[in-house]
Amino acid sequence: MSESDKHKPHSADYFGEQRNFWWNQDFLELMGKRWGLEKVSTVLDVGCGIGHWGQILADILPPNAKVTGIDKEAQWVEQASERAKALNLAQRYNYTQGDAQELPFEDNSFDFVTCQTVLIHMKYPQLVIKEMVRVLKPGGLLVVVEPNNLVGSLIFDSLSFGDSIEKICLWVKFQLICERGKEALSEGNSSLGDLLPGYLATANLRNIQVFLSDKAFSIFPPYLSKEQQVLKQEYLDWIRQNFWIWDKEEARKYFLAGGGTEVEFELGWQQRMEENKLLEKALIDESFHTAGGSICYLVSGYK
Ligand SMILES: C[S@@+](CC[C@H](N)C(=O)[O-])C[C@H]1O[C@@H](n2cnc3c(N)ncnc32)[C@H](O)[C@@H]1O
Structure with missing residues (x-):
């Protein structure tokens, strides 16, 4: 990062309008069924940025599910809240500032913990996975979405x-x-996605499944x-x-x-x-x- 960019928040270059087109909605609906999201009532979106991932899940989560987003950048937390308001999600979505490596939540707090393109930026991605698992309720679902x-x-x-x-x-x-x-x-390693099933196995998760987004960025x-x-x-x-x-x-x-x-x-x-x-x-x-x-x-x- 250049001197003039010193105060640019993390990932600022990647939150353009194109990010709204990252997923095929019918694919996410299918994933919601595969994961059993209909049973979820508390959700944590780690490294939420301005809310793209957590908010695109709104339609496949039960209408009464409460989503908490956490990010280390105050600016993103504010923008995620504004974005939720603009999408009429403010009742269900709540954003807070914090560190993914030391999540400010009790053990066993959430039914569903997730992140998108966050572990690729982490010095110790396995530590973050451990934290995500810690705050997950027994029987709860972890979903990590990361690229190569x-x-x-x-x-x-x-x-x-x-x-x-x-x-x-x-x-x-x-x-x-x-x-x-x-x-x-x-x-972090920008191609970390390849190692995630092994990391989830090391974290003692059960029924590990691996899927690929069916989205192509054709032009x-x-x-x-x-x-x-x-x-x-x-x-x-x-x-x-x-x-x-x-x-x-x-x-x-x-x-x-x-x-x-x-x-x-x-x-x-x-x-x-x-x-x-x-x-x-x-x-x-x-x-x-x-x-x-x-x-x-x-x-x-x-x-
Ligand atoms: C590429 S963005 C992804 C944002 C969002 N998950 C999405 O997919 O739109 C990575 C996010 O991780 C956040 N982040 C980086 N390190 C973090 C940390 N230690 N704790 C919490 N958030 C962090 C950044 O501020 C940024 O918002």
């Missing part, structure tokens, strides 16, 4: 499909070095749907801010901590920005397209 983000570097689009093997491998390597550096700096001309228009705009905003997963300072910090050199970073970043210009042009002339695959796991277990 490195996979994104192998999803092709109309611009990258014909890239040389060397160039493709270079990009995977560039991103992997950054991910390893982020972890080395105690900021193809003429980008007609609201969702595609939002995605197109987010790409354009990121390009115009010289952004790629992270901003330049943050990416440099991770790349160097991951064992890369300053020269490699500058070269790689410059190439990325050139690619961004091509992407901008292709979005504007409506030639850009991709099926937009990703890997987001939903891993569940019962206490």
Whole structure:
């Protein structure tokens, strides 16, 4: 994070409008049935941010279920409450500030404890899982929703499909070095999702199940749907801010901590920005397209 970003709250770059389109609602309804959410009356959303995950579950939770969201950032807690109010959920949703590593709740407090894209930011994700299990009632359900983000570097689009093997491998390597550096700096591993079933087993949960979100972030001309228009705009905003997963300072910090050199970073970043210009042009002339695959796991277990 750059000096000027010092007070930027955690994950501020990732709460754009596109996040409203992360899930297929009928998939979540199916997951609600598989998990037995109809029996749940107390819910905890850990690292709730501005409420996206907990609030999208509103329709598949029983109408009388009470949801508590907790986040370390005061600004997100406030915005999550405002968002709940705007969605007519204020009666059922309550937000509070606190640390996922030391949850301010009694043992055995909730029927359902969950998080989305939080463990990938944790220095000790297993400690956070332990805390989540501690506050879960016996028989209660834990659901952790986390990605393997490195996979994104192998999803092709109309611009990258014909890239040389060397160039493709270079990009995977560039991103992997950054991910390893982020972890080395105690900021979590962005591809942690792959390890979660094992972590839940270590935490002694029963009936562990692993699912994948069926959502693809496809974009193809003429980008007609609201969702595609939002995605197109987010790409354009990121390009115009010289952004790629992270901003330049943050990416440099991770790349160097991951064992890369300053020269490699500058070269790689410059190439990325050139690619961004091509992407901008292709979005504007409506030639850009991709099926937009990703890997987001939903891993569940019962206490
Ligand atoms: C990528 S965001 C995910 C937000 C939300 N779960 C969602 O999916 O929209 C990660 C969130 O974890 C929060 N966070 C990071 N470290 C935390 C900690 N130690 N305790 C509580 N929240 C934390 C951040 O403030 C941020 O809101």
